[in-house]
Amino acid sequence: xxxxxxxxxxxxxxxxxxxxxxxxxxxxxxxxxxxxxxxxxxxxxxxxxxxxxxxxxxxxxxxxxxxxxxxxxxxxxxxxxxxxxxxxxxxxxxxxxxxxxxxxxxxxxxxxxxxxxxxxxxxxxxxxxxxxxxxxxxxxxxxxxxxxxxxxxxxxxxxxxxxxxxxxxxxxxxxxxxxxxxxxxxxxxxxxxxxxxxxxxxxxxxxxxxxxxxxxxxxxxxxxxxxxxxxxxxxxxxxxxxxxxxxxxxxxxxxxxxxxxxxxxxxxxxxxxxxxxxxxxxxxxx
Numbered sequence: 232x233x234x235x236x237x238x239x240x241x242x243x244x245x246x247x248x249x250x251x252x253x254x255x256x257x258x259x260x261x262x263x264x265x266x267x268x269x270x271x272x273x274x275x276x277x278x279x280x281x282x283x284x285x286x287x288x289x290x291x292x293x294x295x296x297x298x299x300x301x302x303x304x305x306x307x308x309x310x311x312x313x314x315x316x317x318x319x320x321x322x323x324x325x326x327x328x329x330x331x332x333x334x335x336x337x338x339x340x341x342x343x344x345x346x347x348x349x350x351x352x353x354x355x356x357x358x359x360x361x362x363x364x365x366x367x368x369x370x371x372x373x374x375x376x377x378x379x380x381x382x383x384x385x386x387x388x389x390x391x392x393x394x395x396x397x398x399x400x401x402x403x404x405x406x407x408x409x410x411x412x413x414x415x416x417x418x419x420x421x422x423x424x425x426x427x428x429x430x431x432x433x434x435x436x437x438x439x440x441x442x443x444x445x446x447x448x449x450x451x452x453x454x455x456x457x458x459x460x461x462x463x464x465x466x467x468x469x470x471x472x473x474x475x476x477x478x479x480x481x482x483x484x485x486x487x488x489x490x491x492x493x494x495x496x497x498x499x500x501x502x503x504x505x506x507x508x509x510x511x512x513x514x515x516x517x
Contacts, residue, residue: 232313232316232325232328233342233345233346233349233361234308234330234331235264235305235309235329236251236263236264236265236266236267236309236310236331237251237264237325237327238265238307238310238441239261241314241440241443241444243317244314244325244440247313247324248261248324251327252328252329252348253266253329254341254344254348255331255332256329262329263329264310264329267303267333268303268306282335282360282453301334302332303333304334304335305332305334307447308331308335310441311440311454312358312360312454312457313327313440314439314440314446315454315461316358317440318439318461319457319458319499320462320464320465320468322468323464328348339370342361346373346377347373349382350377350380355381355463356382356384356464357377357382357383357384357385358386358456358457359387359400359405359456360387360453360454360456360457362386362397362398362399363397364397366398370402371399371402374399374402374405378404378474381472381473383460383466383474383475384399384404384406385405385459386398386408387400387407387408387453387455387456388408388409388421388422388427389421390421390422390451391420392422394422395422396424396427397422401427404475405475406429406459406479406482407428408428408429408431408452409421409423409427409430409431409432409452409455409491409493410432410454411432411488412435413435415486415488415496417431417489417491418434420450420451424491425490425491428491428492428493429479429493429494430482430483430495430496430497431455431488431496433454433496434450434451434453434455437449437450437454439454459482462482466502466503470506470507480509481502481503481509482494482502484498484504485497485498
């Protein structure tokens with residue numbers, strides 16, 4: 232999970248977390264986003280990437296104070312994303328890689344370091360609930376490297392409410408994820424389009440973990456992507472031989488909505504049920 236970090240003390244997540252890395256401070260360990268509290272933001276104007284959180288409501292009113300200042304507008308984002316992955320795939324292990332500050336911005340160099348760290352430290356799925364508008368050859372190369380090492384890559388499609396191209400969701404070898412309402416329609420804030428979206432998932436009012444042992448509700452494609460990452464973890468529970476292409480084919484078994492949402496809204500049952508059919512008995516993709 233390349234994000235703002237995580238609350239390593241949250242009772243729901245503690246058993247699922249493994250050691251990660253804080254690239255914003257160059258510190259190995261828990262990649263805690265709690266360290267961002269009372270820390271000022273710096274250099275945000277030069278940061279090319281932004282987490283894809285549209286809005287968030289914190290169920291603990293005391294914690295909501297953290298969202299009132301601009302430098303904390305994405306505080307808790309990584310903890311919320313982690314909670315959704317844990318909800319979908321409770322036995323999956325989550326490696327928090329902190330490449331973003333509490334204001335939601337992050338440097339491209341830190342994102343690149345996080346991708347290579349994930350590959351080199353045994354990750355099998357990369358969740359990227361962030362986007363940037365400009366193509367980066369370095370990011371494309373890093374994610375190709377991840378694909379070659381059998382990692383499944385998932386990214387949010389962005390929250391501009393447009394048919395536009397953002398990265399890394401639009402890259403080959405990455406599943407771009409749009410947001411849907413509870414009625415299986417496109418969320419008004421979600422980007423869309425056949426060239427961007429592989430599949431969609433719910434992204435409105437998603438209740439999940441939030442720092443300090445609390446819970447929150449989130450809106451945004453940031454909270455749609457981890458549903459797909461969790462689904463990819465479930466496919467790996469069927470066979471560790473799954474890679475990006477076979478995961479894409481399994482997850483394409485979704486609830487059709489319209490071409491703007493790729494293969495449709497994620498359906499865990501259909502995706503997992505289709506999983507065994509994409510592999511031969513010797514474990515090679517058909």
